[in-house]
């Protein structure tokens with residue numbers, strides 16, 4: 105059986121990002137890489153959005169960037185502008201195509217469907233696949249989005265609606281998210297923060313239909329693309345085999361209070377490649393103990409006081425746009441953390457600290 109220097113299990117966002125980063129930094133000229141991926145074909149399956157707080161490799165896969173965003177509570181709307189850190193959406197189809205065509209030029213890189221097809225005992229292994237089914241009774245961000253196209257120009261393409269809480273909350277936390285890619289094309293998502301067991305929250309088609317008709321006032325449209333997902337808002341417990349380095353969502357790259365993962369994956373890939381020659385000696389990369397601590401309290405509040413969350417999110421966005429973006433993108437300093445903490449209802453957060 106063939107043996108490789110590096111093995112990446114799971115050729116999704118994290119696996120391919122790491123392979124690409126290794127390739128463009130000439131780390132696969134003398135070394136070999138096997139990617140273990142079960143999917144039959146790569147096609148657009150997700151839209152990755154985030155605030156661009158540092159440069160990444162995928163500007164040519166960006167569908168659109170925005171500098172303005174709103175957040176709506178049931179009784180008001182708040183608008184923010186930020187020119188320094190645009191909000192970007194990446195087309196996963198373009199991302200897969202770009203990376204796979206680059207990787208196909210290097211004969212040191214091979215794809216396999218199963219780890220059992222190769223010899224792995226002496227390889228450095230990066231894993232992005234959850235080992236077991238995750239606990240559905242814990243907190244998840246679950247959602248469905250549709251990209252719609254309208255015959256007339258109706259969207260303001262310069263402004264996104266990050267969270268619209270003008271909707272049925274059903275004792276959990278629910279909001280809609282609208283990303284206008286052009287004047288007549290937008291991605292609209294219904295998003296829930298809840299346990300995954302409650303099937304009654306998953307009538308996503310109906311939720312989207314009602315929101316588009318009643319809140320956005322759009323009657324005539326066609327659906328170009330649908331995406332559906334569930335992001336665990338907890339860190340999976342992983343077997344700590346010291347030969348395996350976990351990456352992606354399985355490697356704790358999701359920011360638990362937001363679900364944002366894409367840019368953390370990019371940062372982690374750069375970190376791995378920088379330290380690749382001494383990867384077992386390098387410190388384990390994480391998003392920062394500070395954010396783990398703060399998000400843990402935030403999620404406890406969210407679980408016990410879901411009805412307070414629209415107001416809490418709304419107030420958080422009353423901080424300056426730089427502060428809130430840096431905080432949500434794990435790039436805030438202590439003063440900025442404090443400015444966000446001061447926007448939170450102190451008593452219930454203090455209670456959840458202990």
Ligand SMILES: Cc1cc2nc3c(=O)[nH]c(=O)nc-3n(C[C@H](O)[C@H](O)[C@H](O)COP(=O)(O)OP(=O)(O)OC[C@H]3O[C@@H](n4cnc5c(N)ncnc54)[C@H](O)[C@@H]3O)c2cc1C
Nearest residue numbers: 114115116117118141142152153332333352353364365366
């Ligand atoms: C629909 C959707 C939208 C999202 N939108 C955003 C967003 O806007 N912004 C953001 O920051 N994050 C977003 N996320 C969260 C996160 O960025 C993505 O989930 C991202 O794809 C995580 O990358 P990953 O490599 O960990 O997992 P994946 O991209 O899911 O990659 C895992 C890969 O492993 C493969 N695989 C599975 N089982 C096996 C096996 N046994 N053997 C080999 N291969 C296997 C899968 O086919 C897949 O290709 C979204 C998630 C989803 C599901």
